[in-house]
Amino acid sequence: MKYFSHMLRLFTCIALAGLVCCGRQATPPSNTAIPQRIISLSPTVTEILYELGLGDRLIADTTLCDYPEDAKNKEKVGDFLSVNEEKIISLQPDLIIDTTSKSHEKMWERMARAGIRVEHFEIDTMDAVYDAYTGIGKIAGVEEKAAGLVNNLKDGFADLKARGARAANKPRVLFVVDYENLVLAGEGTFIDTLLADIGCVNVIADKGWPGNASFEVLISLKPDIIIIAVNGKDLTEEKIKTIKARWTTAASVPAVANNRILVINADTATRPGPRLLKGWTETAKLVHPELFNSP
Amino acid sequence: MAAALVIVMCVAELIGPVFTSPTHLFSGPNDAGENILMNRLQRVLVAAMVGAALAMCGAVFQGILRNPLADPFILGISGGGTVGAVLAVATGAEAVVFGFSTRTAFAFAGSLGALVLVLAFSRIRGTVATHNLILAGVVLNAIFSAIILFFMSIMSVSEMNNIYRWLMGSLYHAYDWNFVQIGVGAAMITACALILLTLAKSLNLFALGEETAVQMGVRAGTMRFACLILTAILAGVAVSIAGPIGFVGLIVPHIMRLIVGPDHRMLLPASFFGGAIFLLIADTLARSIMPLTHPSIVELPVGVVTALCGGPFFLWLLRARSRLAIFGK
Numbered sequence: 001m002k003y004f005s006h007m008l009r010l011f012t013c014i015a016l017a018g019l020v021c022c023g024r025q026a027t028p029p030s031n032t033a034i035p036q037r038i039i040s041l042s043p044t045v046t047e048i049l050y051e052l053g054l055g056d057r058l059i060a061d062t063t064l065c066d067y068p069e070d071a072k073n074k075e076k077v078g079d080f081l082s083v084n085e086e087k088i089i090s091l092q093p094d095l096i097i098d099t100t101s102k103s104h105e106k107m108w109e110r111m112a113r114a115g116i117r118v119e120h121f122e123i124d125t126m127d128a129v130y131d132a133y134t135g136i137g138k139i140a141g142v143e144e145k146a147a148g149l150v151n152n153l154k155d156g157f158a159d160l161k162a163r164g165a166r167a168a169n170k171p172r173v174l175f176v177v178d179y180e181n182l183v184l185a186g187e188g189t190f191i192d193t194l195l196a197d198i199g200c201v202n203v204i205a206d207k208g209w210p211g212n213a214s215f216e217v218l219i220s221l222k223p224d225i226i227i228i229a230v231n232g233k234d235l236t237e238e239k240i241k242t243i244k245a246r247w248t249t250a251a252s253v254p255a256v257a258n259n260r261i262l263v264i265n266a267d268t269a270t271r272p273g274p275r276l277l278k279g280w281t282e283t284a285k286l287v288h289p290e291l292f293n294s295p
Numbered sequence: 296m297a298a299a300l301v302i303v304m305c306v307a308e309l310i311g312p313v314f315t316s317p318t319h320l321f322s323g324p325n326d327a328g329e330n331i332l333m334n335r336l337q338r339v340l341v342a343a344m345v346g347a348a349l350a351m352c353g354a355v356f357q358g359i360l361r362n363p364l365a366d367p368f369i370l371g372i373s374g375g376g377t378v379g380a381v382l383a384v385a386t387g388a389e390a391v392v393f394g395f396s397t398r399t400a401f402a403f404a405g406s407l408g409a410l411v412l413v414l415a416f417s418r419i420r421g422t423v424a425t426h427n428l429i430l431a432g433v434v435l436n437a438i439f440s441a442i443i444l445f446f447m448s449i450m451s452v453s454e455m456n457n458i459y460r461w462l463m464g465s466l467y468h469a470y471d472w473n474f475v476q477i478g479v480g481a482a483m484i485t486a487c488a489l490i491l492l493t494l495a496k497s498l499n500l501f502a503l504g505e506e507t508a509v510q511m512g513v514r515a516g517t518m519r520f521a522c523l524i525l526t527a528i529l530a531g532v533a534v535s536i537a538g539p540i541g542f543v544g545l546i547v548p549h550i551m552r553l554i555v556g557p558d559h560r561m562l563l564p565a566s567f568f569g570g571a572i573f574l575l576i577a578d579t580l581a582r583s584i585m586p587l588t589h590p591s592i593v594e595l596p597v598g599v600v601t602a603l604c605g606g607p608f609f610l611w612l613l614r615a616r617s618r619l620a621i622f623g624k
Contacts, residue, residue, distance in 0.1 A: 181456050183456075210592055212595075213593060214312045214592050215334055216311050216331045218592070219330050219334070220327060220331065246470070246471070249333060249334055250334070251330060252324070252330045257325065
C-alpha cells in the first residue's frame with residue numbers, strides 16, 4: 001500500500017510537471033497567418049508600416065516614432081535605449097518588428113519564448129531599406145504594394161543620381177549629423193552614398209560616424225558646403241542662427257565665407273526610411289539648384 | 296613656474312592635429328592658418344585657466360580638510376555643477392546670461408548651490424566639522440548622480456550625447472567662448488587665487504591641527520568659510536567650462552608637494568601654475584594624438600588623458616620619493 005501511494009505521488013508529480021511544460025510550450029507561431037497586431041520598435045519601421053497602409057494594424061511603437069502624426073498616438077513600449085517587455089506581452093501582439101541591434105537579441109529570444117513572432121531588419125543602407133519594404137510587405141501580405149513603393153523609391157533615387165552625375169563641379173561637402181558633438185557622416189554610411197549620388201564629394205575620409213571631431217582638422221579640410229542636419233522640432237530661426245554662429249571663427253572655410261552653411265531637416269534626411277527621397281531631393285536642390293529644380 | 300607656463304602655452308599653441316606656422320597668426324581672418332591658430336589659442340587659454348583653478352582647489356581642500364584624498368569633487372561641487380548643466384540641457388532653457396551660455400550659468404549656479412547645501416548639512420553648533428563636511432559631500436554626490444541618471448534616462452538621444460560629452464570632461468566647449476569671456480573667467484580665477492594666497496600662512500598652521508592653529512591666533516571658522524567659498528567659485532568656473540575633469544585637482548597638488556614641500560606659501564602658487572601646465576599638456580595630447588597617429592579626425596576626451604598620464608606619473612613619483620627617503624634624503 002505504501003509502495004502504491006509512493007507511485008501515485010510520483011505519477012502525480014510527473015503529470016503535473018508535464019502539464020506545466022505543456023503550458024510553457026506556447027503554440028508555435030504560424031508563419032502563414034497574416035499578423036493583425038504589430039508592434040514596431042523603430043521609427044523607420046513605423047514609417048514603412050504606415051506607407052504600406054498598415055497603420056491600423058500597428059498597436060504600439062516607441063517614443064521616437066513621431067511620423068506620421070498618428071504614430072504619436074499609439075501606445076508606447078520603449079525608447080531608444082530600452083523596451084518595456086512586460087508591456088509588450090500584455091498588449092498581446094502577434095508580430096514585433098525591430099531593426100537589427102546586438103543589444104536587442106536577448107529580448108527577441110524572450111519574446112519568442114512568450115510565443116510572439118519577432119522579425120528584424122538591418123536598415124543602414126538604401127538597399128537595406130528596400131529589403132525592409134519587401135520583407136515587411138511579404139510578412140503582412142501586401143507584397144504588391146511594397147514592390148510598387150520600392151520601385152517608386154528606386155526610380156526617384158535613380159533620377160537624383162542621373163541629375164547628380166551631370167554636375168559640372170562637385171562641391172566638397174561636410175555633412176554634420178550632430179552639431180553639438182560634431183558627429184559627421186563618414187565613408188560607408190548611406191549619407192556618404194547619397195552625397196556622391198547628388199553630385200558632391202564627402203570631405204570626411206573616416207569610416208562610419210566619427211564624433212567629437214577636431215575643429216582644427218575641419219577648418220583645414222576647407223569644405224565648400226557644410227550641411228547640418230537638425231531635428232525637425234529644433235528648426236527655429238533662432239536655433240539655426242546659433243548653429244551657424246559656431247562657424248564664424250572659421251572665416252577661411254569657403255562654406256563660411258560664401259554663406260553656404262545649409263541647415264536641413266534631420267527627420268527626413270538622416271532617418272533611413274520612406275521620407276529619405278523627399279529629404280534628399282530638397283537637399284539636392286539646395287546644393288545644385290540648376291540641376292534639380294527643373295522638372 | 297610662471298615662465299614655464301608661458302613656454303608651455305607657446306609650445307601648445309604650435310602643436311595640434313594640423314601643423315601651422317606661427318606667422319599665420321597675423322595674416323587676417325580669411326586665412327586658414329589664422330583661423331586654426333586663433334581657435335587653438337582660445338583653447339590653450341581656457342585649458343590653462345581650468346587646470347590652474349582645479350589644482351588650486353585641490354591644494355586648498357587637502358590643506359583645510361587635512362585629507363590627502365580631498366579634491367574639488369569630494370564636496371559635491373562638481374556634482375552640483377553637473378546637475379546644473381544637465382538641467383539646462385534637459386529643460387532646454389535657452390537664455391544668455393552676461394554673454395555666457397545657459398549651460399555655463401546653470402553649472403556655475405549648481406556648483407555654488409552644492410556648496411551651500413554641503414555647508415548647511417555639516418554645521419554643528421555654528422561651526423563646520425571636517426569629517427561631517429566630507430560625509431555630507433559624499434552623500435550629496437550620490438544624490439546628484441542619481442538626479443543625473445534620472446534625467447539621462449528620460450532624455451532624447453541627442454540630448455544624452457550632449458550630457459555624455461559633458462560628463463567625460465572636455466575642453467571642446469572652449470570654442471564657444473570669445474576672448475572677452477575668457478578674460479572675465481581668467482580675472483575671476485586670478486582674484487580668487489590671490490586671496491587664497493594671503494591665507495597660505497594660516498593654512499600652514501592648520502596643518503599642525505585645528506586646536507594648535509586656534510591657539511596661534513587663526514580664526515578657524517572664518518578661515519574655513521573663506522577658503523570654501525573661494526574654492527567653490529574656482530571649481531564652479533572650471534566645471535562650468537569643461538565639465539568634471541578628474542585627477543587634476545587630486546594629483547597636481549600632491550606632485551607639487553613632493554617637489555616644493557608642504558609650505559602652502561610655495562605649494563599654492565606651484566599648484567596653480569602646475570595645474571595649468573598639466574592640463575595644457577593633457578589637452579594638447581587629447582586633441583592631437585588621434586589625428587596624428589592615424590588618419591582620423593576624432594579627438595579624445597581630456598579626462599582620459601589626465602587619468603592615463605597623471606596616474607602612472609604620480610605613482611612613479613611616489614615610489615621614487617620613498618626610495619630616496621630611505622637613503623635619508
